[in-house]
Amino acid sequence: xxxxxxxxxxxxxxxxxxxxxxxxxxxxxxxxxxxxxxxxxxxxxxxxxxxxxxxxxxxxxxxxxxxxxxxxxxxxxxxxxxxxxxxxxxxxxxxxxxxxxxxxxxxxxxxxxxxxxxxxxxxxxxxxxxxxxxxxxxxxxxxxxxxxxxxxxxxxxxxxxxxxxxxxxxxxxxxxxxxxxxxxxxxxxxxxxxxxxxxxxxxxxxxxxxxxxxxxxxxxxxxxxxxxxxxxxxxxxxxxxxxxxxxxxxxxxxxxxxxxxxxxxxxxxxxxxxxxxxxxxxxxxxxxxxxxxxxxxxxxxxxxxxxxxxxxxxxxxxxxxxxxxxxxxxxxxxxxxxxxxxxxxxxxxxxxxxxxxxxxxxxxxxxxxxxxxxxxxxxxxxxxxxxxxxxxxxxxxxxxxxxxxxxxxxxxxxxxxxxxxxxxxxxxxxxxxxxxxxxxxxxxxxxxxx
Amino acid sequence: xxxxxxxxxxxxxxxxxxxxxxxxxxxxxxxxxxxxxxxxxxxxxxxxxxxxxxxxxxxxxxxxxxxxxxxxxxxxxxxxxxxxxxxxxxxxxxxxxxxxxxxxxxxxxxxxxxxxxxxxxxxxxxxxxxxxxxxxxxxxxxxxxxxxxxxxxxxxxxxxxxxxxxxxxxxxxxxxxxxxxxxxxxxxxxxxxxxxxxxxxxxxxxxxxxxxxxxxxxxxxx
Numbered sequence: 001x002x003x004x005x006x007x008x009x010x011x012x013x014x015x016x017x018x019x020x021x022x023x024x025x026x027x028x029x030x031x032x033x034x035x036x037x038x039x040x041x042x043x044x045x046x047x048x049x050x051x052x053x054x055x056x057x058x059x060x061x062x063x064x065x066x067x068x069x070x071x072x073x074x075x076x077x078x079x080x081x082x083x084x085x086x087x088x089x090x091x092x093x094x095x096x097x098x099x100x101x102x103x104x105x106x107x108x109x110x111x112x113x114x115x116x117x118x119x120x121x122x123x124x125x126x127x128x129x130x131x132x133x134x135x136x137x138x139x140x141x142x143x144x145x146x147x148x149x150x151x152x153x154x155x156x157x158x159x160x161x162x163x164x165x166x167x168x169x170x171x172x173x174x175x176x177x178x179x180x181x182x183x184x185x186x187x188x189x190x191x192x193x194x195x196x197x198x199x200x201x202x203x204x205x206x207x208x209x210x211x212x213x214x215x216x217x218x219x220x221x222x223x224x225x226x227x228x229x230x231x232x233x234x235x236x237x238x239x240x241x242x243x244x245x246x247x248x249x250x251x252x253x254x255x256x257x258x259x260x261x262x263x264x265x266x267x268x269x270x271x272x273x274x275x276x277x278x279x280x281x282x283x284x285x286x287x288x289x290x291x292x293x294x295x296x297x298x299x300x301x302x303x304x305x306x307x308x309x310x311x312x313x314x315x316x317x318x319x320x321x322x323x324x325x326x327x328x329x330x331x332x333x334x335x336x337x338x339x340x341x342x343x344x345x346x347x348x349x350x351x352x353x354x355x356x357x358x359x360x361x362x363x364x365x366x367x368x369x370x371x372x373x374x375x376x377x378x379x380x381x382x383x384x385x386x387x388x389x390x391x392x393x394x395x396x397x398x399x400x401x402x403x404x405x406x407x408x409x410x411x412x413x414x415x416x417x418x419x420x421x422x423x424x425x426x427x428x429x430x431x432x433x434x435x436x437x438x439x440x441x442x443x444x445x446x447x448x449x450x
Numbered sequence: 451x452x453x454x455x456x457x458x459x460x461x462x463x464x465x466x467x468x469x470x471x472x473x474x475x476x477x478x479x480x481x482x483x484x485x486x487x488x489x490x491x492x493x494x495x496x497x498x499x500x501x502x503x504x505x506x507x508x509x510x511x512x513x514x515x516x517x518x519x520x521x522x523x524x525x526x527x528x529x530x531x532x533x534x535x536x537x538x539x540x541x542x543x544x545x546x547x548x549x550x551x552x553x554x555x556x557x558x559x560x561x562x563x564x565x566x567x568x569x570x571x572x573x574x575x576x577x578x579x580x581x582x583x584x585x586x587x588x589x590x591x592x593x594x595x596x597x598x599x600x601x602x603x604x605x606x607x608x609x610x611x612x613x614x615x616x617x618x619x620x621x622x623x624x625x626x627x628x629x630x631x632x633x634x635x636x637x638x639x640x641x642x643x644x645x646x647x648x649x650x651x652x653x654x655x656x657x658x659x660x661x662x663x664x665x666x667x668x669x670x671x672x
Contacts, residue, residue, distance in 0.1 A: 225571035229594065257464060257515065257668045258649040260564025260576045263590050269568050272592035276604065 009127045010197065010205045012097045014138045014187055016073035017044045020065060020095065022087055023078040024048030026056045031147035032078040033057075035101070038144040039076075047072065065090045076135060076145050078102055081113060084131070088120045099145055100131035106193050107132050114195055121196040133192030134168040139185065140211060148172060159184020161296050162212035164202050166191060166220045170285075174218070177289040182428055183296050186211035198223035203231040207238050216282075216292045217243040222270075233277040240295040242447075244282040245270055280447065287443060290435060294444040297431040298409055303378025303449050305331045306442075308354035309369055310383035311361040311391065315413065316354030319381055319438035326446040330354070334376055341372055359388045363395040367402060379409040379449045381441055386420040393419065396426025403430055409448035413441040452476065454644050458669050464512045468550050470665040474650070477635060480661045484552030486510065487537075492549065495537050504528050504554045507536045508664075513545040517664075518582055520544075526554060555661050558654030559614055559624050563632050565595060565640030565648045567670060573640040577602075577633060579611040580652040587611075595637035602633040615655065624655035632660065646670035 019042065025033040036057055039046045048056040051063035062068055065075065065087070075095045077087055081104030091098060105114040114131070121128045129135060135145030139158045146153065153172050156179055163178070165171035168190045178185065186209065191197060199219060206215045215235060222228050235241045248267040274281050282288035306328045310316035323330050330353050333341075341351045345365065350356035355373075357365045366382060374380075382399075384391045403410065412427055412434040414420045424434045435441040453473045457465055465473070468486035475481050483501050487494075509522035517523050520543050524536035537549050562580035567573055571594060578590030591608035593601055606612050606629065617623035632653065639645055649666040 222570055225568070226594075229571070258564060258566070258647040258666050259562060259584055259651055260566050260649050261647045262585060263564075263576060263578070263588060264566050264568060264574070264592065266570060268590075269571060269574055269592045272608065273571060273574070273594055275591075275608065276593045276601065 009097055010201060012073040013099070013127070013129060013189075013197070014136055014143065014205075014209075015141050016097070016143070018047070018070065018072040018074070019044065020047040020049050020062075020068060020072045020075045021078070022049045022065065022075055024050045024053075024056050024061065026053065028149060031101070034147045034149050035076060035078065035145060038146060038150065041142050041144060043142055045070075045072070065094045068094065071095060073097060074099070076101060078147070081105060081110065081131075085113070085116055085120065088117065088124075088126070088128075091126050092124050095126065097127045097129075099129045099133065099135040100192075100195075101133060101135065101145075101147060102130075103132040105131045105195075114193060118195050128196035129189070130192045131195060134171065134190040136190075137185075137188040140187075154179055156188070157184040159186060159296070160211065160213040161185045161292065162206050162209065162215045163188040164191070164199060164206070164215060164217040165189070166194070166199070166218060168192070170218045173285070174216075174289070177285075178292065181289060181293040183293060186213075194223050198227075200224065200227040200231040203228075203235045203241075207231070207235050212239065214240040214292070214296050215242075216288060217241070218288070219243060219245045220247060225273075229273060229277060232274075232279045236277070236279045240300070242280045242282055242288065242291055242295065243274075244285070244288045286440070290433075290440050290444050291447045294409075294411065294433045294448055297428070297433050298448055300448050300450050301378065301408055303408075305329050305376075305378045306381060306445060306449075307331075307373055307377040307379075308381045308383065309357065309366055310354050310385075311357045311359060311388060312383060312385045313350075313354075313356050313358075315383045315385065315438050316356055319383065319413065319442050320354055322439040322442035326442055328379075328442065328446055328449065331377065333373065337372060337376065341369065344368060344372075360390065361388060362390045363392055363398060365390075366395060367398050370402060370406065374406045374408070377408075379411075379445050380406070381411055381413065381438075381445055383413045383438060383441075384423070385415055386418055386423060387415075391419070391423070393422050393426060396423050396430065399427055399432055400430035403432060409445055411435065411441045411445050411448070413438045451639070451642055451644060454639075454642075454667075454669065458644060458671070463669055463671070465667045465669065466510050466512060466547070466550075467508065467665060468510065470667040471662070473667060474662055474665055477639065479632065479635070479650070480659060481665075482506075482552040482555050482661060482663065484550055486548055486550050488548040489541060489546060492537055492541055495534055495549075495551075501551070501553050503533075505533055506552050506554050507533060507540055508550045508552070509540045509543050509546050510548045510550050511543075511545045512547065514543070522546075555654055555663055556656065558656045558660070560652035560654055560663075561615075561629070562590070562649065562651040563629075563636050563653055564651065565636045565645065567640065567643070567646055568592075573637070573643075575605065575633060575637045575640060577605045578609055579614065584651065593637075596641040597634060597637045599630045599634055602630040602637070605633060606630070622657040625658050625660060628660045629653075629655060632662075644670055 027033045053061040075098045078101040171190045471481040505527045560581040564576040573595040
């Protein structure tokens with residue numbers, strides 16, 4: 001099979017014209033029924049397959065794949081593991097691509113069964129996602145193969161971020177977290193045991209996918225390290241890409257004879273190689289979501305000089321400490337600017353970095369100081385604690401107007417509660433990300449400055 | 451890599467230190483001048499030794515992973531008497547197969563340059579601040595092999611302690627060019643697929659030049 005044909009097949013996973021659900025059931029209480037209910041929103045053809053029924057959820061049911069009136073682009077299989085091989089063999093010339101939702105393979109030690117699936121994929125040319133996965137979600141195509149109901153897991157709106165997760169559990173948690181962060185997505189995929197389609201195949205697809213400008217990825221294990229490096233590097237060069245790897249505690253190589261072998265832990269080597277090729281890594285779940293929000297709102301840019309403008313001294317100091325940990329420079333203000341700003345502002349403002357506007361702050365003060373200092377720094381952290389009357393929603397609107405003129409990374413820290421929710425909403429709508437702690441805001445600023 | 455191929459042809463897996471150093475000498479690395487004496491030839495020491503004092507004597511065995519842990523390294527031997535005493539002590543160590551006697555090298559900044567065929571990524575190289583404490587501080591970094599000098603420089607800078615190499619607190623900077631050459635060479639050696647693991651540890655770095663004080667090689671049978 002040519003490379004192009006194989007990429008087009010992966011496209012059928014996200015944009016099929018027709019789908020067969022093998023193992024469909026009539027009740028949402030079963031996972032296979034929950035999938036069918038989610039598939040009812042799909043605009044293309046949906047064929048439920050279950051020999052026990054004539055009709056399921058209002059659709060004509062079929063007894064097997066070979067009974068269908070036409071070959072389909074995609075099948076979704078949710079049947080016990082021991083039936084999967086037989087079902088896959090029926091796929092030849094009947095389907096181009098399949099998602100095996102069922103579990104009971106390598107993840108519980110059934111390597112042989114999983115290897116047999118692999119050889120079927122190789123022999124027949126059918127592309128397989130899974131097993132042990134939730135499949136795909138594509139809001140632009142109204143495609144949703146998840147076995148979680150929409151009531152329990154709120155789906156994300158349309159956007160430009162692709163989410164690639166080896167784990168279904170983490171993908172569902174990401175849906176909640178990205179939803180809270182007001183992020184829309186282009187596509188989401190959970191690829192599970194990666195018997196055929198693996199992280200590298202998916203990166204390769206997203207390099208080309210015009211709906212996706214940002215890709216985030218959660219990985220537990222790699223199928224092929226060299227292929228991963230090649231594709232992850234290309235993806236990082238073409239789009240904003242961020243990944244999170246779990247399994248950081250594993251020790252060195254099994255039969256290590258040398259110091260090198262004993263020090264070459266799986267994660268240590270992985271971490272070094274990501275840095276070697278400039279592939280961005282998130283250090284945990286919160287970091288993944290925080291940074292994903294920032295890179296979906298703003299472009300990264302060069303530099304490390306940060307200006308902190310605050311209305312709370314302590315918050316400014318915590319932010320400053322985190323800047324030091326992150327290797328960012330909280331540089332001094334230029335002398336002439338200090339003089340100039342001293343004439344504008346009251347004497348009790350601390351005209352320094354952090355720039356402390358104190359509890360007497362007014363919205364305009366943030367704007368005035370930013371305007372004066374925007375050319376002297378590479379990135380800006382603004383702390384606006386809303387306990388004082390001088391900080392209002394107007395600041396959000398003023399920042400929206402100012403943002404384009406600055407053209408450099410700006411992040412906000414606003415503690416939760418009261419007025420802050422409205423102010424946060426206005427800022428985030430304007431593409432300025434807001435975080436509930438100074439440290440989280442600084443970490444994100446670091447990710448935006450390269 | 452002729453020497454490596456010869457060792458593989460002999461069916462060796464873990465290579466003795468003097469064999470590893472012959473491999474390195476063939477590849478153009480600088481190693482101390484030395485002589486290897488098998489256990490049953492030890493009586494003839496020091497007559498057969500034509501290298502200059504002070505010397506270091508080290509136990510050699512395919513079964514001993516860490517020489518320092520079995521107290522198998524005797525440094526600063528100033529004359530034939532001290533050498534003879536050291537050798538007889540070393541031969542009493544369990545599993546001793548022979549003794550490697552080498553000229554003492556001048557002290558330098560000690561680093562580790564290593565390579566391994568990683569089970570996820572294939573051939574990778576490692577650089578770190580070396581000596582016996584490398585596993586304690588774990589100040590090391592890895593990179594895909596093979597690599598050029600630019601990547602080797604990146605690798606060196608990834609290590610926190612690499613500031614030491616630039617000349618810390620009045621010490622002169624070390625010969626970075628030769629270090630980069632060594633890293634590139636190790637990356638090429640591990641990429642041949644003939645070697646499973648290689649440690650040059652420690653490598654003593656000087657303002658001019660560098661010398662591999664100890665080395666381990668295990669061969670790869672594909």
